[in-house]
Amino acid sequence: MSTGHLLLGLLAHRPQHGYELKRAHDSRLPTAKPLPFGQVYATLGRLERDGLIEPAGSDRDGGPDRVSYRMTDAGRQALREWLDAVETPAAFLGGTMFTKIVVALVAADRQTAMRCLANQRAAHMVRMRELTQLKQRAASIAETAAADYSIAHLDADLRWMQQTMDRLDTLDQEMNS
Amino acid sequence: MRPATLLRLAFAGSLTDRVRAGLTVIAAALAGLAILATGAVLNMAPTERWVQRPGGQPYLEQNDWRYTTTFLNSTGLRPGLIVMATVCILPALFLIAQAARLGGPARDRRLATMRLAGATPQQSRAIAAAEQGIAVGLGALLAMAAFPLLRLALHRPTMEGVRAGGWEGDGVLFTPYSGPLLPLPTDTAPAWWSWPLVALGLPVAAALLSSLALRRVFAAPTATVRRARRARPRLWPLWLMIIGLADLALCRAWIDRLVRSDGTSADTTPPYVLMGVGVTLLCVGVPMCAAAIGWLGAKAALRWGRSASTLIAARRVLADPYSGSRAVLALLVCAVLVAGLLGYRINFDWTNEVGGKFGFRHGDKQLNDLVLGILDAMAVIFVCFAAVGLLIALVDAAMTRRRIEAALLATGTSQMVLVKARLTAIMLTAVPGVLLGLSLGYLIPTLALPPVQDSAVVITTCHGFDDAGEVPCTPQGLAQQERADRGDGTSPAYGHVQRDPLGPWHNVYPPIPWDRLAMLAVIALAAVAAATVLSLMIGGRTGADTALRTT
């Protein structure tokens, strides 16, 4: 569902049409794969069906019809809920978390992004404690090593969150420039 | 804390701490000996007595000549002797203070670590005080044991001579008796109070001082002691010197104007009082401005120096100008002292040389030579103590810097650069310091002593032998007389030659003895260089591998 939330976030400030949304996505998430047009329109269709966005008008200067969309109140509500939700602490969360931070910075503000990171960090730490206890109770070295693997990946995510908190200001400037 | 614990903790140190303890014992022993010697001098039996002549006033008269030198025999010179003995205590005390600095950072860290383990401020103070107090106490005991032995060893009545005499009744010398004469006052025991002063006063004072000196450490019980010394030292002592010198020069000019050309003068008390103020300013300023001098020297070196060693040295001094100044301070004081003595002697000789032209003699040359000789000897003692203090400070600095130097070595700085840097760092303070010290030391007596006056016109009258009255002077005759006065065997041409100065008077100054001042500077700086090299050999030499591992 994260592409949907991403597009929703990009629509937070002003109505945009599909092509603009694709360009905004590709420039803000340079490491992600470029978003195919097909997926943009399919996702917009789904968001419109769920009542999260609505057409805001169309312009037709020379080219084909270009419908621009704006966010509805329901859409705003859905975005907020998504931003406040904590992802299940598991390995390889980086991509999702990054998307979330970018959306938070674009659609809301620094404080929201910081809250996201803080909540996620707290959740990760809960999991870290569980795993550490598991490790201390481990009956075999194999169990210890398995716990270590999860702990190390959790730690990598936590480090990434830490660094992102540290550079949130500059990231914000870059995203909203 | 039990006494046994206190002892164990007080002597928990490393090699450096043992070296410090050893040096402290030696310095304390020297201080103890100096105090006992002063006590003995104070106890010297009077060498004069009141004599009541019939019908006259009672008067004081010397009746005893127990020693081989006038200096010891003369009661009038006794206060001077006491002052000198007392002054000799100072360098020993200075050495104790200097020794206490050795390995300071490591000791401070150890005490701070103990604080972390829950030692109260009083306890760590007690540990530091015990360390210092016991070492000094040991030295004091050593001194008290050594003094009687020294007294016995030095008690060598070598010469037989007239020991006592006096005037009897109406001025007839009664028969003197002969006896052994002593080169040193070994016949007197120290005053009773000098024993407890050494036994108790010295260690207690040392313990108190060391706990006072460490108060900064006690305030910070964190494991790492940060010493945030101000990087820029106080520069105002330099102003003290400038003002002091200007004051001296102005007062000199003032006095010169008060002196009239007929040799009389108006009241010169006010300028001399002002001059005393200037001398005081200089005496206070010199020891205080060592750090500022080093700082300025380092600034200059940083600006004009090119090599890496100069850069390291200059930055080192800028970062902590006080550590270098501590090392050089004693040397600076010695430079002032030695140059001051030189200036005084030059002035004295000059007075006699100029005055000799018309038969003026200034002071008792023999006694003056004796006093100056003793002062010179004291200066030598001071210089020796200063050299030892310098060595201690340098070894200490080298040990403190081991790790940093090891890191530099490990990253490819050559040993030679580090040696040069160390030498440069100390020279940045030492060179300007010694030059300044020598100039000031020479200038103070030169400016402060009354100037020598010469008369433009001198009337020479020659007298014949056997009250033959005035005879005409001839150039040949005067030359012959001069040779005879020099004592080269020529027979004199006249009974005596009288030279009367007629005026007008003018001031004449002795030529500045550049050669002797330069030699003093070279000797002082060579001593610094030698001490630096010696400190490298004693324990400052670092290898990249060893020092990086030490914890």
Next chain:
Amino acid sequence: MSLLQAKGISKRYGLTDALVQVDLTLGAGEVLAVTGPSGSGKSTLLMCLSGITRPDAGEVWFAGARLDDRSEASRSVLRRTEIGALLQHGQLVPELTAAENVALPLLLGGARKAGALAAAAEWLGLFGVAPHADKRPGELSGGQQQKVALARAMVTQPRLLFADEPTGSLDSLAGEAVLAAMMAAARELNTAILLITHDATVAGYCDRELHLRDGRVLAGVAQ
């Protein structure tokens, strides 16, 4: 009742706020991690809590009594009897042997040497460094040094242990061993621990976490 409590403590160094209105509670036997990047105020917080420095504002309470306005001597005694400390490194007296280092707090408290050394030997044995009792800290590995330091911190059986990056200079396995030993000893004696670290895996050993950023507590809600 809480063992250690900080109420709104603030501390400024010049123009920078090292701590801003930090609240903290630590119950008996509880293990709290204080985390945060360097410069976030962790060490300042520790200094305020352990009475090494005084906060500009706020109060520190230990076992029902104000700590921050006690005299230095009384705080020293507290450090020796009820509060232990374990730092990253450099806390052992380099000139004393391991056993003497551990016995030091007892000796400073006036204990007899034999008794103090016996207690020290016991603790060194508990942490597996008994064979090194007569070595000096310089002859021990980093992990062994930290175990000796831990023994010294625990020898007085304190009610509270401050640990400031205790594994900061150790590799991960040595760090793990020190942490496990510390936790086991603390649970055994019901000693509360305030553990300062920037390492999340170390904070994982604790019951709770207090995350500092720029001198403020960063509250996170884990759902």
